[in-house]
Amino acid sequence: xxxxxxxxxxxxxxxxxxxxxxxxxxxxxxxxxxxxxxxxxxxxxxxxxxxxxxxxxxxxxxxxxxxxxxxxxxxxxxxxxxxxxxxxxxxxxxxxxxxxxxxxxxxxxxxxxxxxxxxxxxxxxxxxxxxxxxxxxxxxxxxxxxxxxxxxxxxxxxxxxxxxxxxxxxxxxxxxxxxxxxxxxxxxxxxxxxxxxxxxxxxxxxxxxxxxxxxxxxxxxxxxxxxxxxxxxxxxxxxxxxxxxxxxxxxxxx
DNA sequence: ATGTCACAGTCCCTGTGA
Numbered sequence: 226x227x228x229x230x231x232x233x234x235x236x237x238x239x240x241x242x243x244x245x246x247x248x249x250x251x252x253x254x255x256x257x258x259x260x261x262x263x264x265x266x267x268x269x270x271x272x273x274x275x276x277x278x279x280x281x282x283x284x285x286x287x288x289x290x291x292x293x294x295x296x297x298x299x300x301x302x303x304x305x306x307x308x309x310x311x312x313x314x315x316x317x318x319x320x321x322x323x324x325x326x327x328x329x330x331x332x333x334x335x336x337x338x339x340x341x342x343x344x345x346x347x348x349x350x351x352x353x354x355x356x357x358x359x360x361x362x363x364x365x366x367x368x369x370x371x372x373x374x375x376x377x378x379x380x381x382x383x384x385x386x387x388x389x390x391x392x393x394x395x396x397x398x399x400x401x402x403x404x405x406x407x408x409x410x411x412x413x414x415x416x417x418x419x420x421x422x423x424x425x426x427x428x429x430x431x432x433x434x435x436x437x438x439x440x441x442x443x444x445x446x447x448x449x450x451x452x453x454x455x456x457x458x459x460x461x462x463x464x465x466x467x468x469x470x471x472x473x474x475x476x477x478x479x
Numbered sequence: 480a481t482g483t484c485a486c487a488g489t490c491c492c493t494g495t496g497a
Binding site: 425 | 480481482483484485486487496497
């Protein structure tokens with residue numbers, strides 16, 4: 226079984242790249258972020274033709290998350306139920322697995338109110354996950370907008386005083402590990418950067434100036450079944466790429 | 480260390496967010 230998370234930076238702009246990727250890689254479950262669409266614009270039909278049921282939690286100009294599945298989608302929950310008007314998280318059960326797609330707030334800068342919103346948002350996610358059913362396999366994926374350690378940043382000196390690497394963000398992200406989850410890509414590749422995002426500017430991709438901020442957290446049940454996790458850098462190449470690459474996890478079937 | 484991309488509205492450029 227193959228699960229992928231991908232911040233597509235507008236599904237309207239990226240649909241051809243996304244469907245091409247799905248045809249080639251045939252994941253069973255797909256977690257999308259930054260669809261930047263209303264639910265009315267979401268291309269349910271195109272995904273159905275590729276064999277996917279899909280659910281979307283859209284907002285319009287900003288944010289928006291989706292789950293696609295070849296193995297069923299039940300018990301869909303949009304948001305945290307805390308009145309947050311931004312469409313940043315959705316969960317569902319696919320083939321017996323509880324699945325979360327997350328688009329964590331960017332934070333903008335350390336002194337911006339959006340940064341406090343980011344920290345609170347991550348802590349709420351941690352609380353929600355800590356109340357999970359321990360009998361049910363769980364994966365929490367998405368764009369976390371946090372590089373968990375300095376290995377996940379091409380040059381920590383460039384990010385001094387910036388978001389994505391600050392200790393409060395990293396501490397808040399750790400609430401998922403305190404809830405018993407593992408950062409799967411890092412667990413399987415302890416020494417490699419595995420960057421998933423590169424700025425569009427300055428030729429950052431070709432210079433290797435990346436961050437690892439697209440993450441897949443799994444519980445112990447799924448961790449035991451994990452056989453691989455990797456970033457598909459090829460999807461960052463070519464015409465009209467997202468600034469994020471897809472991050473994939475593979476699991477044995479039982 | 481900001482050289483790009485995407486969006487909406489002011490609508491073929493500009494401000495905002497990332």
